[in-house]
Amino acid sequence: MNSSGCKxxxxxxxxxxxxxxxxxxxxxxxxxQIVLCQNNIHQQAHMNRVVTHELIHAFDHCRAHVDWFSxxxxxxxxxxxxxxxxxxxxxxxxxxxFNFGLQKHHQECVRGRALRSILAVRSIGREEAxxxxxxxxxxxFNDHTPFGRIPHDNKDAKFAFRDYENRDRYYANI
Numbered sequence: 253m254n255s256s257g258c259k260x261x262x263x264x265x266x267x268x269x270x271x272x273x274x275x276x277x278x279x280x281x282x283x284x285q286i287v288l289c290q291n292n293i294h295q296q297a298h299m300n301r302v303v304t305h306e307l308i309h310a311f312d313h314c315r316a317h318v319d320w321f322s323x324x325x326x327x328x329x330x331x332x333x334x335x336x337x338x339x340x341x342x343x344x345x346x347x348x349x350f351n352f353g354l355q356k357h358h359q360e361c362v363r364g365r366a367l368r369s370i371l372a373v374r375s376i377g378r379e380e381a382x383x384x385x386x387x388x389x390x391x392x393f394n395d396h397t398p399f400g401r402i403p404h405d406n407k408d409a410k411f412a413f414r415d416y417e418n419r420d421r422y423y424a425n426i
């Protein structure tokens with residue numbers, strides 16, 4: 253976040269609150285604050301995914317100046333990226349939900365989670381939301397910044413981020 257021009261202060265940018273329903277967290281663009289729903293997060297692994305998911309929204313807000321309220325394509329893109337990169341659709345999480353698939357299951361999971369997120373925060377029809385997700389899916393699904401690739405677990409996330417940090421080294425040595 254710092255390298256993208258946005259400073260992060262744990263005391264100011266993170267808030268633990270009680271939330272309604274089954275929401276686990278959210279990103280408040282107006283205050284640039286990540287909200288963690290303490291009454292709906294019961295395991296460390298779940299909290300890690302929620303924090304990662306919301307940090308991706310914060311990163312997109314900082315780096316791409318996302319127009320959260322007027323541009324549904326911006327919202328869809330950030331939701332696709334967050335579902336893809338946070339571990340929401342990791343095999344072990346999908347198996348725990350009894351969602352199995354072989355071919356392109358990860359992509360379908362990301363698409364579905366992005367769609368549900370958009371429908372939860374905007375008053376639009378399912379068909380319109382699906383159309384918007386489809387329009388931006390390929391570009392946003394393949395944007396792995398700041399990881400460089402899709403991290404499949406905590407250990408892999410560290411390696412993916414290291415690869416991303418070193419992405420220019422190869423060309424600098426030629």
